[in-house]
Amino acid sequence: MQTEWLSDEERVAWVRLAAVLELLPGVLDTQLRRDAELTHFEYFLLAMLSEAPDRTLRMTSLAQRTHATLPRLSHVVRRLEDRGLVRRFPCPQDGRATNAQLTDAGWAKVVDTAPGHVTNVRHHVIDALGADQVTQLSEITEAILARIDPDGVVMSPQRGHPSGRR
Amino acid sequence: MQTEWLSDEERVAWVRLAAVLELLPGVLDTQLRRDAELTHFEYFLLAMLSEAPDRTLRMTSLAQRTHATLPRLSHVVRRLEDRGLVRRFPCPQDGRATNAQLTDAGWAKVVDTAPGHVTNVRHHVIDALGADQVTQLSEITEAILARIDPDGVVMSPQRGHPSGRR
DNA sequence: CTCAGTTGGTTGAAGCTACAACTAAGACCT
DNA sequence: AGGTCTTAGTTGTAGCTTCAACCAACTGAG
Numbered sequence: 034m035q036t037e038w039l040s041d042e043e044r045v046a047w048v049r050l051a052a053v054l055e056l057l058p059g060v061l062d063t064q065l066r067r068d069a070e071l072t073h074f075e076y077f078l079l080a081m082l083s084e085a086p087d088r089t090l091r092m093t094s095l096a097q098r099t100h101a102t103l104p105r106l107s108h109v110v111r112r113l114e115d116r117g118l119v120r121r122f123p124c125p126q127d128g129r130a131t132n133a134q135l136t137d138a139g140w141a142k143v144v145d146t147a148p149g150h151v152t153n154v155r156h157h158v159i160d161a162l163g164a165d166q167v168t169q170l171s172e173i174t175e176a177i178l179a180r181i182d183p184d185g186v187v188m189s190p191q192r193g194h195p196s197g198r199r
Numbered sequence: 200m201q202t203e204w205l206s207d208e209e210r211v212a213w214v215r216l217a218a219v220l221e222l223l224p225g226v227l228d229t230q231l232r233r234d235a236e237l238t239h240f241e242y243f244l245l246a247m248l249s250e251a252p253d254r255t256l257r258m259t260s261l262a263q264r265t266h267a268t269l270p271r272l273s274h275v276v277r278r279l280e281d282r283g284l285v286r287r288f289p290c291p292q293d294g295r296a297t298n299a300q301l302t303d304a305g306w307a308k309v310v311d312t313a314p315g316h317v318t319n320v321r322h323h324v325i326d327a328l329g330a331d332q333v334t335q336l337s338e339i340t341e342a343i344l345a346r347i348d349p350d351g352v353v354m355s356p357q358r359g360h361p362s363g364r365r
Numbered sequence: 366c367t368c369a370g371t372t373g374g375t376t377g378a379a380g381c382t383a384c385a386a387c388t389a390a391g392a393c394c395t
Numbered sequence: 396a397g398g399t400c401t402t403a404g405t406t407g408t409a410g411c412t413t414c415a416a417c418c419a420a421c422t423g424a425g
Binding site (some may be wrong): 037038039042043046055057058073074099100148151152154155157158159166168169170175176178180181182 | 201202203204205208209211212213215216217218219220221222223224226239240243265266267313314317318320321322323324325327328332333334335336337338339340341342343344345346347348
């Protein structure tokens with residue numbers, strides 16, 4: 034069985050995507066670190082909580098939405114808890130589960146931070162593209178996520194957790 | 200001065216791109232770690248060296264091509280050197296500079312590893328897209344890189360350094 | 366009821382990256 | 396020559412992620 038190499042066009046697209054993968058996280062982190070002492074992952078986590086009912090989510094659910102492993106999430110939430118941005122308490126319905134809830138300070142942090150972050154995203158990504166390219170990017174990333182995101186959390190965020198899950 | 204928020208379409212595109220940013224590196228690292236005990240960054244670094252004349256590049260040049268900071272590169276190259284995949288020696292023309300050269304073992308590693316890696320990239324990214332989407336992805340990432348890659352190394356790799364070197 | 370298996374989450378250690386500080390060599394100016 | 400500035404790279408440390416191990420609580424079969 035022999036390898037099917039990439040064509041020139043495919044190779045260029047891949048190399049550029051790989052470059053974006055390498056550089057964009059740094060761009061996001063730098064702005065958020067400077068303006069809010071937050072990594073992009075931490076900001077995104079807080080943002081997910083801020084949109085959840087009662088600003089509360091179970092760790093597993095939060096892990097899915099942020100595309101993180103549970104150990105990683107556990108460490109990050111502990112640090113955010115130390116900073117007073119998040120509160121953690123056991124889930125009444127399921128003794129195994131832990132709920133993470135955004136505190137008022139956490140909510141204020143998101144509100145304060147969002148404008149600068151959105152401006153940054155706009156400046157480095159969205160405004161670099163035409164309207165048609167934004168649509169294309171949406172479709173392309175959707176197709177890629179279908180391959181790399183096992184549970185497809187991103188693609189059907191509406192599914193929510195109606196009791197039974199799945 | 201007030202924030203210009205993202206439209207629904209823009210927000211979806213951004214959230215999906217952010218998800219790819221979060222998930223794709225793990226997909227690449229996992230395969231390479233398992234099959235070659237290499238991170239994607241290390242593989243890419245070796246691949247850049249393998250394509251260079253005499254399989255040699257100055258640290259600064261290698262840093263540009265891999266989108267890495269010099270400290271990061273220095274650490275990684277030291278580890279690769281310990282493993283015998285790369286050799287380091289002072290540049291004769293410039294006493295400050297260091298050259299990194301791929302060893303025979305390093306070359307063999309790239310040759311052995313490339314097929315599995317390309318197959319992985321194909322499976323998770325390229326084959327998820329139509330031919331037109333590959334072109335679109337190439338253009339979109341080019342536009343984004345123009346904003347986030349200060350020196351535009353990715354976009355004009357032919358530029359080389361004028362005078363000396365080669 | 367009970368025990369095996371699964372699910373949800375935490376923890377500790379190892380490894381990688383970022384940042385800051387530092388060294389050394391070349392370039393420039395006079 | 397001499398002094399200053401810049402460039403090239405290394406090193407140490409702190410912080411974050413990953414991986415493996417672990418524990419507690421739920422579930423289901425008998």
